[in-house]
Amino acid sequence: MSPRQSGTERQPRPIRAGFSFLRSGCATACNLRGRLAYLLTMTRLIRPLTAALMLGLAVPAVPAHAEARVPRDRAEIGLxxxxxxxxxxxxxxxxxxxxxxxxxxxxxxxxxxxxxxxxxxxxxxxxxxxxxxxxxxxxxxxxxxxxxxxxxxxxxxxxxxxxxxxxxxxxxxxxxxxxxxxxxxxxxxxxxxxxxxxxxxxxxxxxxxxxxxxxxxxxxxxxxxxxxxxxxxxxxxxxxxxxxxxxxxxxxxxxxxxxxxxxxxxxxxxxxxxxxxxxxxxxxxxxxxxxxxxxxxxxxxxxxxxERPWAGMTGQPVEADMAASLGLSVPGGVLVSDLHAESPFAGAGLQVGDVVTHVDGQPVDSPSEMLFRMSVAGVGASAHVAYMREGREQVADVAMIRPPETPEADERRLPRDSALPGLALARVNPALIARLDLPLSTQGVIVTEPGPYGARAGLRTGDVIARVNGAPVETSAAAARALEARGRWMVMDVLRRGQPLQLRFRL
Incomplete structure (x- = not known):
């Protein structure tokens, strides 16, 4: 096995190899022609060595905040x-x-x-x-x-x-x-x-x-x-x-x-x-x-x-099998799959099916990247958004806003004499959707805290109460009145993450 392959022996360094050649030159320079050839050879070797040494001495003079680069020689690495x-x-x-x-x-x-x-x-x-x-x-x-x-x-x-x-x-x-x-x-x-x-x-x-x-x-x-x-x-x-x-x-x-x-x-x-x-x-x-x-x-x-800006949209990464159908030459970007009516992206002209490719000049390939770019821009700013629609690139300036608090949430907690004491209710608005990470299509009255009795009845935070004993409820006040009615049984129709279920419990 050669020394280079084994790793146990090292090849002579270039500088050492040069001086080894000089020593052999001295031994053979037995006549004037040989001496002149030796001196010329030595001059050719010493000049680049001198330049390299001068370059190494000049390294510390580089400004402390110069552009980052790979060290050029052993002198820089030695620092x-x-x-x-x-x-x-x-x-x-x-x-x-x-x-x-x-x-x-x-x-x-x-x-x-x-x-x-x-x-x-x-x-x-x-x-x-x-x-x-x-x-x-x-x-x-x-x-x-x-x-x-x-x-x-x-x-x-x-x-x-x-x-x-x-x-x-x-x-x-x-x-x-x-x-x-x-x-x-x-x-x-x-x-x-x-x-x-x-x-x-x-x-x-x-x-x-x-x-x-x-x-x-x-x-x-x-x-x-x-x-x-x-x-x-x-x-x-x-x-x-x-x-x-x-x-x-x-x-x-x-x-x-x-x-x-x-x-x-x-x-x-x-x-x-x-x-x-x-x-x-x-x-x-x-x-x-x-x-x-x-x-x-x-x-x-x-x-x-x-505070993070509210997008009012849901999206998904564009994979390779989706790119061609969306008019993209390469996969990338975020496909808009849903938009809230109050979304600033909807207000800027974006639609479901558009593909957001850049925010403030930076590429985005996932919802997390979009949220990061929006968070860096900050509430109150405006982000420059590039997106694709039917194979054509378009741009829009999107306002970075807080989630709207309309309609009024009207949060309230049920008293001890109600059917489910301690149950906290509110009317859904974009602020609650953002706070509880709800689907954008969520509407109606939502459970913000089930309380001890509500938890035993099977309610969870984020459940939407659609009906109480068959009567529809659209506001937190209407839900509170319905839950004040006392009887032997109570039936609640609930939406949980968009899935309907019915809770029946004895009072």
Whole structure:
């Protein structure tokens, strides 16, 4: 086996090979002609070597925020990531969160029926849960971004800086669905912080660093590349959205930490991994910085919850077997399958059967990508939408709006003397459709909370009450009056996710 194939022996480096040739030249230069040939050969070799050395010495003079590129020679590779880490690491923090959960000794207390009849029996036993994560300082006055699952329901949050200073923190904006939270530290001085980079300009193959506190061992830096863009879907729990994928090792405790480029700019917040063992397998996901920036903007504006624009539409990805029939040369985009009458897309002229291909110049291939692009644009803005209709490309400016609250929801809770005490009802409107994730065609009176008696009768949140004892109900007031009637039996016709069913129970 040759040395190159075995991997145990290495071929001489090009520079070493050159000097080996010079030594053999000295041995054979026994006459004037030989000496002149040797000197000419040496001159040809030394000139490029001198130029290469000069180029290597000039590398540190490149501006810190120059365009990202692959290192050109060993001198650049030898620099490593140390300068970037020194600049970035002070802005990455460790977060310690504590939450207290009350539990009962009696297992029957998990049933709403037993809680209603037997009251507060069973000794409450508080349990303390601790969680560890990471965070990123994004402004000198103490704005920190982390994952929601790191601090969700926490009663005490402590933030520890790289220099071991500790600060208490309060949550000023959190969103479980996006798995992002914004914290505020009360600090007496300017803190080191990171700048956000436009995540739409990130490319597959870019070198990146992941910084956080995995397993509580202390701040750790790992390196990798961007492995993929536009990763969407459900990853863990309620988290949905659009992610950057990286092979930089991410482990428990890295959640909420920084994913930065080679210039030290933040391009994402590390969130989760795909793993069967719980350790890193080289498939990690980060929330793009553009969405992080929108979160910080809403937090500074005083929003109590994160607001997403309402599309008022449902859609599906265009697969290969659908593309030709829709007039597309290649599969891609989102097929509009349903539109609410109040949808801003309908107001801009889109119809069922159109294929949305771009939002604000960026391609979209799934509903999650569309929601991400709309969320980045923000409520109150206007998004430039490109779509295909019968093989022709068209464009429209779509207003990014909140879900309308018309007709009035008229939410009410039934009193104790009604047939189902504690049952909460409301009239369906776009705001409720968005809040409860209902089909766009939902109309009528909806159950917003079944209460203990309603749960025992078989009702669930999101059920639409169509009839009570055969009488149709169209408003929450009419449903409340119908449920005040007392008799021996009650029959309710209900729609659950569009499927009809009948509930019959004895009073």
């Amino acid at each position: 490593g990531f140390a300068p970037v880490v020194k600049e970035v690491a002070p802005a990455v923090v460790s977060i310690y969160a504590r939450r207290i959960i009350a539990t009962r000794q009696s297992p029957f207390m998990d049933d709403p029926f037993f809680r209603e009849f037997f009251g507060d029996i069973g000794q409450m036993r508080p349990q303390v849960q601790n969680s560890l994560g990471s965070g990123v300082i994004l402004s000198g006055d103490g704005i920190v971004v982390t994952n929601y699952h790191v601090i969700g329901a926490a009663t005490d949050i402590r933030v520890v800086l790289k220099d071991r200073r500790e600060f208490g923190a309060r949550v000023i904006l959190g969103d479980e669905e996006s798995d992002l939270a914004v914290l505020k530290l009360d600090v007496p001085e300017e803190l080191p912080h990171l700048a956000l980079r436009d995540s739409d300009r990130v490319e597959v193959g870019e070198l990146v660093l992941a910084i956080g506190n995995p397993f509580g061992v202390g701040q750790t830096v790992s390196s990798g590349i961007i492995s993929g863009l536009a990763r969407s879907g459900v990853l863990t729990g309620q988290v949905r959205g659009y992610f950057l994928q990286t092979d930089a090792p991410i482990n428990p405790g890295n959640s909420g930490g920084a994913l930065v480029d080679v210039n030290g700019a933040l391009i994402g917040i590390n969130t989760s991994i795909l793993s069967r063992s719980g350790g890193s397998n080289g498939i990690g996901f980060a929330i793009p910085s553009n969405l992080v920036g929108q979160f910080v903007e809403q937090a500074r504006a005083g929003n109590e919850r994160f």
